[in-house]
């Protein structure tokens with residue numbers, strides 16, 4: 001996410017942190033670097049001007065002059081202002097009404113349909129019973145697309161052939177009121193450009209359905225175009241918030257950093273992938289931390305917890321205590337870990353200072369994971385439970401079966417036995433009363 005911008009800002013911050021004393025020249029240089037980095041990331045130029053101005057004012061003020069660590073203090077200010085730029089506090093969905101209506105609007109291909117389903121998944125996990133409404137009657141196959149996705153997500157979907165969008169929305173709300181669905185999420189049609197006909201229709205849906213949330217779904221990859229779209233939609237419709245999609249892609253960050261400041265609309269969610277669970281609530285503070293390389297452990301932990309089966313976590317803890325951790329458990333852990341995202345995404349959420357440079361640069365070979373999985377699959381259940389059985393001829397067989405080499409198999413076996421040793425030590429330490437060791441609630445002990 002925003003790797004170019006992040007790298008530039010992190011370099012500047014590193015230099016600032018290292019300074020015992022800050023001269024005016026140091027501050028000027030840092031501000032110039034920040035300004036350039038933001039402009040290159042396609043942040044709105046006026047936003048950049050105000051942002052840099054705000055930092056300068058604070059950087060030459062008392063809080064820095066009186067600080068014992070002025071460099072650190074400036075870094076803190078940059079973090080603070082970056083979070084403020086994106087809205088500071090997380091802006092949550094407000095689901096008033098029974099049922100509450102969430103209306104999604106946006107240009108063609110911005111991700112409305114996908115976001116509608118992701119949102120439904122997110123809300124179902126939070127204990128709600130959402131209903132999707134297929135209000136795009138223009139693009140052939142649009143209703144079908146929503147239906148297919150909603151089935152994958154096991155969320156009900158209302159569609160009606162031949163009806164007008166407003167009518168479909170009203171029917172969906174009626175159905176929801178009758179069957180106890182809440183909220184109703186309206187997936188409206190996109191257009192290539194903003195045109196009057198579309199706006200009129202959306203206005204009419206808004207007037208009749210009185211959505212509690214009217215969210216613009218906009219593609220972060222399009223940079224300032226996304227921000228301009230937000231401005232136009234907001235002027236005409238009065239948005240309650242924005243969903244930025246495709247933040248997982250190669251976006252420079254301009255949209256995320258300007259949309260709030262330009263339109264005044266909060267970013268409520270970020271789309272971070274094509275899968276139906278790739279939606280994150282947008283936390284300005286955490287995003288600022290991620291960009292500045294301070295990591296975002298909170299999101300990582302939340303993701304881990306969301307994907308973690310409590311029962312399994314407890315079982316695993318027991319196994320670790322009894323030192324019965326097997327390859328079977330290892331594979332399960334690996335799969336859970338993989339659900340958190342790609343290795344690069346996970347690395348980006350760890351504080352830069354704690355991840356050795358080499359590791360951070362390392363492009364972790366995704367194939368490596370597949371290889372490990374293949375090796376474990378080629379073992380017999382007995383071997384998985386008791387790796388000591390795996391002698392030379394078995395190693396040859398496993399390598400052949402998994403399309404890997406004996407070296408690959410050996411490496412995995414060595415790593416695994418090192419891990420077991422580590423767990424043993426942790427268990428021993430715990431017995432000796434080292435509080436907190438081995439108490440990780442079924443986390444990812446192989447890390």
Ligand SMILES: Nc1nc2c(ncn2[C@@H]2O[C@H](COP(=O)(O)OP(=O)(O)OP(=O)(O)O)[C@@H](O)[C@H]2O)c(=O)[nH]1
Nearest residue numbers: 108109110111112113114190245246271272273274
């Ligand atoms: N990588 C990535 N792809 C996304 C994300 N959100 C949506 N997409 C992809 O973007 C494409 C368009 O998504 P849709 O949900 O169909 O967009 P839409 O706004 O409903 O499009 P129209 O109905 O044609 O206006 C699809 O291929 C999605 O998989 C995201 O957060 N990350």
Ligand SMILES: [Mg+2]
Nearest residue numbers: 112113136142
């Ligand atoms: Mg669509």
